[in-house]
Amino acid sequence: xxxxxxxxxxxxxxxxxxxxxxxxxxxxxxxxxxxxxxxxxxxxxxxxxxxxxxxxxxxxxxxxxxxxxxxxxxxxxxxxxxxxxxxxxxxxxxxxxxxxxxxxxxxxxxxxxxxxxxxxxxxxxxxxxxxxxxxxxxxxxxxxxxxxxxxxxxxxxxxxxxxxxxxxxxxxxxxxxxxxxxxxxxxxxxxxxxxxxxxxxxxxxxxxxxxxxxxxxxxxxxxxxxxxxxxxxxxxxxxxxxxxxxxxxxxxxxxx
Amino acid sequence: xxxxxxxxxxxxxxxxxxxxxxxxxxxxxxxxxxxxxxxxxxxxxxxxxxxxxxxxxxxxxxxxxxxxxxxxxxxxxxxxxxxxxxxxxxxxxxxxxxxxxxxxxxxxxxxxxxxxxxxxxxxxxxxxxxxxxxxxxxxxxxxxxxxxxxxxxxxxxxxxxxxxxxxxxxxxxxxxxxxxxxxxxxxxxxxxxxxxxxxxxxxxxxxxxxxxxxxxxxxxxxxxxxxxxxxxxxxxxxxxxxxxxxxxxxxxxxxxxxxxxxxxxxx
Numbered sequence: 238x239x240x241x242x243x244x245x246x247x248x249x250x251x252x253x254x255x256x257x258x259x260x261x262x263x264x265x266x267x268x269x270x271x272x273x274x275x276x277x278x279x280x281x282x283x284x285x286x287x288x289x290x291x292x293x294x295x296x297x298x299x300x301x302x303x304x305x306x307x308x309x310x311x312x313x314x315x316x317x318x319x320x321x322x323x324x325x326x327x328x329x330x331x332x333x334x335x336x337x338x339x340x341x342x343x344x345x346x347x348x349x350x351x352x353x354x355x356x357x358x359x360x361x362x363x364x365x366x367x368x369x370x371x372x373x374x375x376x377x378x379x380x381x382x383x384x385x386x387x388x389x390x391x392x393x394x395x396x397x398x399x400x401x402x403x404x405x406x407x408x409x410x411x412x413x414x415x416x417x418x419x420x421x422x423x424x425x426x427x428x429x430x431x432x433x434x435x436x437x438x439x440x441x442x443x444x445x446x447x448x449x450x451x452x453x454x455x456x457x458x459x460x461x462x463x464x465x466x467x468x469x470x471x472x473x474x475x476x477x478x479x480x481x482x483x484x485x486x487x488x489x490x491x492x493x
Numbered sequence: 494x495x496x497x498x499x500x501x502x503x504x505x506x507x508x509x510x511x512x513x514x515x516x517x518x519x520x521x522x523x524x525x526x527x528x529x530x531x532x533x534x535x536x537x538x539x540x541x542x543x544x545x546x547x548x549x550x551x552x553x554x555x556x557x558x559x560x561x562x563x564x565x566x567x568x569x570x571x572x573x574x575x576x577x578x579x580x581x582x583x584x585x586x587x588x589x590x591x592x593x594x595x596x597x598x599x600x601x602x603x604x605x606x607x608x609x610x611x612x613x614x615x616x617x618x619x620x621x622x623x624x625x626x627x628x629x630x631x632x633x634x635x636x637x638x639x640x641x642x643x644x645x646x647x648x649x650x651x652x653x654x655x656x657x658x659x660x661x662x663x664x665x666x667x668x669x670x671x672x673x674x675x676x677x678x679x680x681x682x683x684x685x686x687x688x689x690x691x692x693x694x695x696x697x698x699x700x701x702x703x704x705x706x707x708x709x710x711x712x713x714x715x716x717x718x719x720x721x722x723x724x725x726x727x728x729x730x731x732x733x734x735x736x737x738x739x740x741x742x743x744x745x746x747x748x749x750x751x752x753x754x755x756x757x758x759x760x
Contacts, residue, residue, distance in 0.1 A: 243598060255587070328576070
């Protein structure tokens with residue numbers, strides 16, 4: 238266990254150093270949630286075409302935009318993995334005696350820290366736009382855990398795809414193909430209740446839905462988790478463990 | 494004595510679909526030797542290295558590295574080897590020191606020894622002054638030396654180098670050679686090196702094997718291989734003779750030597 242923590246921490250440390258040295262990605266990724274909340278959210282709020290219960294539309298979509306931001310940021314993690322493969326960094330890591338699970342888990346945790354930076358940006362935007370946020374320590378802590386877990390899931394999923402496609406060109410195509418359908422087939426910008434049956438079914442098997450459900454209850458004053466936190470976190474944890482298992486099996490194939 | 498050889502392969506084979514990249518190779522490298530693996534592009538050199546460093550599973554056959562089976566005990570093999578890949582694998586977004594610190598942690602070098610080992614490695618590779626600079630600002634030769642420092646930091650018994658001097662200028666190339674000779678002399682390290690460079694093979698290797706289409710054409714000392722081809726033969730001639738291709742395209746060895754002599758005389 239000590240070895241697993243040390244090795245994972247070494248990977249996280251390296252990723253964080255790189256992120257701090259070049260925060261361009263974080264800054265550029267802040268633009269998209271800004272557009273969704275300030276433009277899309279405000280316009281749709283005026284229309285009042287989507288019933289969101291006691292929450293304002295802006296408050297309703299804020300957790301959805303955070304989850305979207307986490308998804309979009311983490312899902313392209315695979316490109317960095319393919320880049321590392323092309324540079325030979327993956328080969329060097331895999332020749333070391335480090336546990337494969339440490340290498341993959343370290344990447345997932347590093348993605349989690351990127352997600353936390355996204356969350357900070359979205360909290361700031363939401364605060365400026367007078368969205369009523371829960372700021373009690375339990376809620377904040379639980380949001381951090383949710384974001385870490387969500388980032389870990391999508392980064393690991395991304396790593397699995399990278400291991401299968403192995404080239405940046407293919408990955409870009411598949412990444413685009415996955416992210417938008419995952420976003421629209423979730424409860425990010427409209428509630429599950431108004432979806433047609435087939436879409437609701439897809440949303441129910443989409444892990445993004447459970448992340449948003451948990452965030453909606455934890456971030457927004459008066460918000461609630463439809464499935465319940467126990468279900469949300471159990472699903473997220475189970476998906477993360479399953480993806481981690483697959484990623485650990487596939488990661489060494491990157492060096493073949 | 495089963496552990497006499499640092500590398501001991503038997504019938505080692507790797508297939509990719511219908512292509513047999515490495516075909517029933519038997520290779521024995523004694524401890525403390527610098528061993529060259531030569532061959533044309535696609536001959537199977539990198540595939541052999543990938544299997545011996547546990548990056549790729551063999552289709553059949555066995556190999557012991559550092560006394561451990563690459564299939565049954567890959568983790569033990571990894572603890573005993575260092576590896577410099579053909580690609581420039583040092584992370585350009587990190588400093589030299591940070592690259593070495595990552596290696597130290599992944600190779601479980603105790604925290605109390607890390608700093609000293611890293612400093613020694615930097616000094617050995619003449620990188621002390623550049624330790625805190627981003628690797629993306631290094632020259633090709635400096636990156637190669639850093640990668641060697643990373644590969645030797647945990648004091649491996651065996652070092653695998655996949656075309657380590659490819660693309661380097663002559664000064665940088667000779668610096669890398671000097672460090673490799675030092676490593677062998679001071680630490681008794683076994684080195685398996687792949688190269689296209691015949692001058693490198695002759696300058697560094699105690700023994701070498703030439704691969705052709707996944708099979709070993711010949712194994713021997715550079716001087717013996719040259720002598721085997723007759724008076725006046727150089728290492729390029731040895732390569733052409735055993736690595737195949739050129740003979741069919743350019744005539745026999747004798748004809749090649751004659752043509753060269755003629756060209757030399759003509760200036």
